[in-house]
Amino acid sequence: MTLIAGIDIGNATTEVALAEASAGAAPAFVASSIVPTTGIKGTAQNTQGVFAALTQALDAAGRPLADLGLIRINEAAPVIGDVAMETISETVITESTMIGHNPTTPGGLGIGVGTTVPVDDLPRLSPGTPYVVVADRGHGFEQVAAAINAASERLDITGVILQRDDGVLVHNRLTRKVPIVDEVALIDKVPIGMPAAIEVADVGRIIETLANPYGIATLFGLDPDETASVVPMARSLVGNRSAVVIKTPAGDVTERRIPSGSLQFVGERSAEVDVDLGAEEIMRVAGSVGEIRNIKGEPGTNVGGMMEKVRVVMGRLTDRDPGGIEVTDLLAVDTQVPQAVTGGLAGEFHLEAAVGIAAMVRADKLQMQRIATEMTEQLGIAVEVGGVEADMAVRGALTTPGSSVPIAILDMGAGSTDAAVLRAGQQPRSIHLAGAGNMVTLLIQSELGLETSEDAENVKRYPLARVETLFNIRHEDGTVQFFDEPLPPHTFARTVVLHPEGMIPLPLRQPLEVIRQVRIRAKERVFVTNALRALRAVSPTASVRDIAHVVLVGGSALDFEIPQLVTRALAEYRVVAGRANIRGTQGPRNAVATGLVLAWEGSR
Amino acid sequence: MRPISDAERPRIGLRVNDRLPRDRIAEVLHGIEEEGVPVEVIVDAELNPLQLAHAASLASRLGIGIGISLDWVVTTTEKLPPGRPYLVSVLNQSETTDRAAGANAARLVKRMPLNV
Numbered sequence: 001m002t003l004i005a006g007i008d009i010g011n012a013t014t015e016v017a018l019a020e021a022s023a024g025a026a027p028a029f030v031a032s033s034i035v036p037t038t039g040i041k042g043t044a045q046n047t048q049g050v051f052a053a054l055t056q057a058l059d060a061a062g063r064p065l066a067d068l069g070l071i072r073i074n075e076a077a078p079v080i081g082d083v084a085m086e087t088i089s090e091t092v093i094t095e096s097t098m099i100g101h102n103p104t105t106p107g108g109l110g111i112g113v114g115t116t117v118p119v120d121d122l123p124r125l126s127p128g129t130p131y132v133v134v135a136d137r138g139h140g141f142e143q144v145a146a147a148i149n150a151a152s153e154r155l156d157i158t159g160v161i162l163q164r165d166d167g168v169l170v171h172n173r174l175t176r177k178v179p180i181v182d183e184v185a186l187i188d189k190v191p192i193g194m195p196a197a198i199e200v201a202d203v204g205r206i207i208e209t210l211a212n213p214y215g216i217a218t219l220f221g222l223d224p225d226e227t228a229s230v231v232p233m234a235r236s237l238v239g240n241r242s243a244v245v246i247k248t249p250a251g252d253v254t255e256r257r258i259p260s261g262s263l264q265f266v267g268e269r270s271a272e273v274d275v276d277l278g279a280e281e282i283m284r285v286a287g288s289v290g291e292i293r294n295i296k297g298e299p300g301t302n303v304g305g306m307m308e309k310v311r312v313v314m315g316r317l318t319d320r321d322p323g324g325i326e327v328t329d330l331l332a333v334d335t336q337v338p339q340a341v342t343g344g345l346a347g348e349f350h351l352e353a354a355v356g357i358a359a360m361v362r363a364d365k366l367q368m369q370r371i372a373t374e375m376t377e378q379l380g381i382a383v384e385v386g387g388v389e390a391d392m393a394v395r396g397a398l399t400t401p402g403s404s405v406p407i408a409i410l411d412m413g414a415g416s417t418d419a420a421v422l423r424a425g426q427q428p429r430s431i432h433l434a435g436a437g438n439m440v441t442l443l444i445q446s447e448l449g450l451e452t453s454e455d456a457e458n459v460k461r462y463p464l465a466r467v468e469t470l471f472n473i474r475h476e477d478g479t480v481q482f483f484d485e486p487l488p489p490h491t492f493a494r495t496v497v498l499h500p501e502g503m504i505p506l507p508l509r510q511p512l513e514v515i516r517q518v519r520i521r522a523k524e525r526v527f528v529t530n531a532l533r534a535l536r537a538v539s540p541t542a543s544v545r546d547i548a549h550v551v552l553v554g555g556s557a558l559d560f561e562i563p564q565l566v567t568r569a570l571a572e573y574r575v576v577a578g579r580a581n582i583r584g585t586q587g588p589r590n591a592v593a594t595g596l597v598l599a600w601e602g603s604r
Numbered sequence: 605m606r607p608i609s610d611a612e613r614p615r616i617g618l619r620v621n622d623r624l625p626r627d628r629i630a631e632v633l634h635g636i637e638e639e640g641v642p643v644e645v646i647v648d649a650e651l652n653p654l655q656l657a658h659a660a661s662l663a664s665r666l667g668i669g670i671g672i673s674l675d676w677v678v679t680t681t682e683k684l685p686p687g688r689p690y691l692v693s694v695l696n697q698s699e700t701t702d703r704a705a706g707a708n709a710a711r712l713v714k715r716m717p718l719n720v
Contacts, residue, residue, distance in 0.1 A: 104716070105638055141634075143649065168638045199717075468715070470681060486684060489720045491690055492712070 002069035003030075005057065006386070009052055009073060009371075011041045011413055012555050016057040017593035027597050032590050033057035040317055047375055062140035071375065072386035072596040082313055082415070083358045083435075083442045085307045085337070086260050088276045091236060091350040092345035094252050099161070099184055099244040100210075101346040106170030108178030111209055112159030112198045112590040113219050116190060116246065119144055119318050127186040132159040132196045132244075136187050137243030141166040145173035152176045159198035161244055163187040181242045183237060186345040195220060196246040210240045212266050219249050228293040236341075236350055253364050261301025263330070267296045275303045279332035279355055286330060289357075295327040295359070306357065314361040316586035329416075331358040331435030331533075333525045338449040349449065356443055358526075360416050379570030392595030397551040398422075399583045399594060402576075407549045408538065409580070409591070410531055412556035417527070419534035421547065431537050435526045437556045443522035448508060448515060458497040458504055459519055463560065465498055466512050467491045473503075476516050512541040523562050528569040531577075534549070535570075544570070550577035555587035608618045615642040616709050618661030621673035631670050631699050633653035635706025640667075641713050653678040655676070666713050670705075677705040681712065 006017040013036045021026035033056035039045020050073075057066060114130035119139055124132065135144045141164070148157055160170060160180040167182035179200035184190070190352060197219045199207045208344070209215035213234045217227040233253040237243045260275040263282060268290030273282050280299040286292065299308030305326065315322035333356045338349040369530040372383040384394065390411070391581075397409045411418040420430040437460070445456035470486040473496070481534040487503070495512045497533060535544040550570055552563050564581040570577040580588045608685025616636060621700050622627055629645075636643045644664070651658050657678040665668070666684040672695060680689035690712070693705045704719045 105640060150692045165638060166642055167635055172637060342606050470683065486688075486690060489708075493715045 003063060003067045004070040004072065004597055004600055005054060005068060006392075006593040006600075007053065007071060007073045008043055008292045008389075008392075008553075008590070008596065009037060009046050009368075010592075012035065012048070013037055013589075015590050016053045016592045017285050017590055017597050018057040018063075019597045020062055020177030021597065021600055023601070026190070027600070029594070029597070030063075030592070031057040031061040032586060033060065033128050033393040034589060042371070044371065044374060046371055047378060051379075052376065065381075067380070068381050070600070070602060071379070071381055071383040071518045073368060074371055074389045074592050074596060075374075075385050075387060080363075083356065083439050084309065084353055084492060085335070085356050085442060085446050085486055086275060086302055086306060087337055087339060087352050087354045088258055088260050088278075089255055089259055090339065091232075091255050091341045091352065092255065092597055094250065094254070096247055097246050099181060099234050099238065099252060099345045099348070100240045101182065101183070101348050102241050103165065103167065103183040103245075103346075103545035104153035105165065105168050105229070106182060106200045106242040107160070107167030107169075108174075108177050109202055110179050110198055110200065110218070112179050112263045112596075114158040114196065116161075116192050116194050116196045118192060119147050122147050122155065123157055124330045125151070128159045130156040130518055131154045132161065133157055133163045134187060134190050134192065135163065137163045137601070141169035142163075142173065145170050147572070149173070151177050157211045159203075160245075161187065161190060161196075161198070179242075181244050184244075190244075191246055191248050194246050194248050196244060198244050202244045205241070207237065207240055210234065210243045211240070216245060216548060219245075236348075259301070261298035261303040263303060263307075264296045264298070266293055266296070267292045271310070274327045275355055275456045278353075279334040282330075282355070284334075291324060292328055292330075295330050299367040303357075305357065305484075310359045310361070323435065325361050326482055327359045327361050329360045329432065329434040329435075331433065331439065331526070331530065332356070333358075333435075333439070333443060333445055333529075335447055354446065356439065356446070358439040358442075360432060367580060386596040387599055388430065388590055390418055391428045392419075392592045392599060393405050394420045394422045394552060394595065395584055395598045396593070396595035397580050399555060399598075400551055400580045401582075401584050403551055407551060408535060408546055409551050409553055410534060410557075411554040412527055412530075412552060412562065413593075414556075417530040417534065418554075419531075419538065421535075421538040429538050431534055433530050433534055435530055438555075440522045440527045441527065442603045444519055447518045447522070448510065451507070455497075455504075455506060459497055459506070459515065462497045462499055464495055464512050464516055465503070466495050467493060467503070467505075477510060518560065520565070522567050524569070527556065527562050527566055531570060535575075544573040544575060547575055550575050551580040552578065553582075553588045553591040555578045563588075612665065613642060614665040615644040616666055616713060617664035617669040618643050618645045619648045619650070619656040619660040619669070619671050620645065621651055621653075621656065622649050623651075624673060629702075630695055631702035632670065632672065632677060632695075632706040635703035635708075636710045637706075638703070639707050639710030639714065641710035654680075654686050654689060657682075657689055668709055668712050670709050678703070679705065679709045679712070691718070 001022045008015045016033045018031040019029045021027040035053045057138040119135040167180040171403035188383040199210045200319045201207045216230045264272045273285040298303035311322040336351040337354040339352045341348045351429045375383045406423040417433045422428045441456045464476045490503045496504040539546045567577045607714045610717025653671040653673040653676040657680045661682040671678040678689045679691040
């Protein structure tokens with residue numbers, strides 16, 4: 001009888017499976033443990049975490065360290081991933097020709113057309129033409145209202161543009177009501193003396209005329225060519241409750257593609273693809289070169305800089321020359337990023353096309369042996385490197401009740417998605433794919449326009465709810481929960497993340513359901529895509545159907561919805577897919593550690 | 605249908621101590637007005653802003669009350685005890701804070717995120 005410990009040093013956690021093993025009999029597991037990994041996976045700092053995890057497991061089993069006969073550690077999956085985002089379109093407003101935003105409280109209702117004039121000029125103007133009044137922060141609502149009321153007997157005033165949040169206050173004091181757009185931050189950039197149109201929609205409605213090219217043509221008397229040129233403007237105003245369009249001689253709204261460079265895939269064949277063609281085309285080209293040996297970005301372009309950054313980060317982590325780092329897989333995802341409109345006057349945002357890219361590099365294979373030697377010296381216990389991580393994971397995963405060969409495991413981590421497939425009578429085959437939890441976080445952060453990745457991480461990990469009253473929230477599934485104490489004012493009427501340590505309000509105006517869909521789609525586009533990619537890559541017929549069982553392990557398998565999303569997607573291929581339950585007790589954790597113990601018999 | 609009397613109209617209640625000059629509450633009222641919620645102002649001899657707010661919330665058909673006295677703006681709802689109001693701010697700190705206090709009371713009614 002020997003007491004052996006299988007230890008899996010992962011990117012995020014270090015896990016131990018402790019078992020009593022004897023020749024010719026199945027090992028009897030006595031304890032398991034899990035602690036956060038210390039340092040970067042595959043480096044000397046890992047031994048601290050290993051020691052903590054071992055102590056925890058030994059304590060649970062009531063055994064002293066001296067009883068331990070053998071430690072088996074994994075040969076770590078030699079991959080590390082990184083993510084980046086590249087915007088490929090931008091909206092530019094020249095000469096400040098429009099304002100399209102959603103102040104919470106605009107004033108008035110309807111449409112007004114006239115020439116823009118500063119409020120101070122009103123007494124000097126002559127009647128005959130309609131005017132749109134522009135008032136900056138220096139003018140209080142009473143002053144603005146008084147000036148307009150004094151002039152309205154004499155002049156035809158058709159609308160007001162305000163810098164302050166005073167739209168309703170001014171409106172309530174006008175003797176003749178006109179539509180008012182307020183909270184225009186950069187009001188000094190509004191061109192004066194130009195024809196302008198203002199539209200404010202009723203509560204709960206969106207503007208109709210200024211979001212319609214023919215509507216703009218009617219108001220300004222445009223010819224067919226000019227009408228064609230206002231299409232981008234009309235389009236970017238769709239969905240707003242209020243808007244201003246100003247007709248200046250050279251004013252325009254353009255949407256242009258940003259040249260972002262090309263990616264070169266070096267494999268059995270070589271191929272190049274322009275990043276602005278989008279994710280689908282990038283992935284098609286990536287699939288056309290056979291096994292990828294390296295991926296390069298065009299030097300001097302955005303994507304070139306991005307791939308260079310990946311190499312530098314990876315070089316630092318693995319202590320190698322960045323030039324020698326080879327990027328061996330890449331996952332591109334089309335996405336939309338809210339970006340501040342160049343030339344916008346009221347902090348307008350526009351959804352721009354972007355491509356998110358997760359890249360993966362091969363790391364040094366020898367480091368685990370170094371750690372094993374170091375641990376032997378420190379602990380005085382034999383430590384051996386027990387085999388390829390993915391193979392160990394397959395062995396561990398097969399202890400999930402109801403699983404059988406042919407089996408695939410999907411190890412969904414933070415940096416990469418690793419997959420291994422075992423078919424009857426064959427050696428396990430493993431592959432490593434770019435794109436995992438960090439990519440999901442990046443997509444959520446950029447699509448929602450969140451400032452911190454911490455908020456995005458929270459959106460990814462925990463369900464949402466909306467605070468409805470002082471005493472209740474409505475969960476994203478529609479159920480209502482009541483509280484005895486009033487909920488804090490900073491959460492009131494907001495969408496919150498239900499973090500275990502309390503509600504975190506999100507700095508977002510989007511409805512809860514929109515945020516939820518962004519989250520789900522980000523997870524699908526990374527994990528469902530990678531599940532299918534992995535299974536196709538290892539299937540002899542390139543068909544996903546040949547795998548009977550897909551078992552999900554790793555940190556992302558603990559997610560509250562990723563396993564269900566993958567299960568649902570793979571069900572279409574009649575594949576049984578689900579979260580692992582290692583040894584019937586450990587859930588998706590401890591697969592590799594368990595596999596290391598189980599492989600001991602065979603390794604002797 | 606009979607006409608709705610003023611007392612029945614859904615409004616935020618605002619009770620202000622009778623010794624406080626009326627112009628000191630102007631920006632709080634503007635904050636409410638900009639949000640488009642009606643308000644009823646009652647002058648009261650009570651000095652404690654907590655009691656003023658509590659009484660105002662109980663009388664308001666919207667269940668939201670503001671009490672202004674001494675140097676405080678207190679906002680509460682009919683469901684909270686007098687000693688535990690929902691929002692408290694210092695009166696006349698700036699135009700912005702007074703407007704925010706008024707706007708927040710209105711936003712409680714509209715169930716919109718507060719400016720805190």
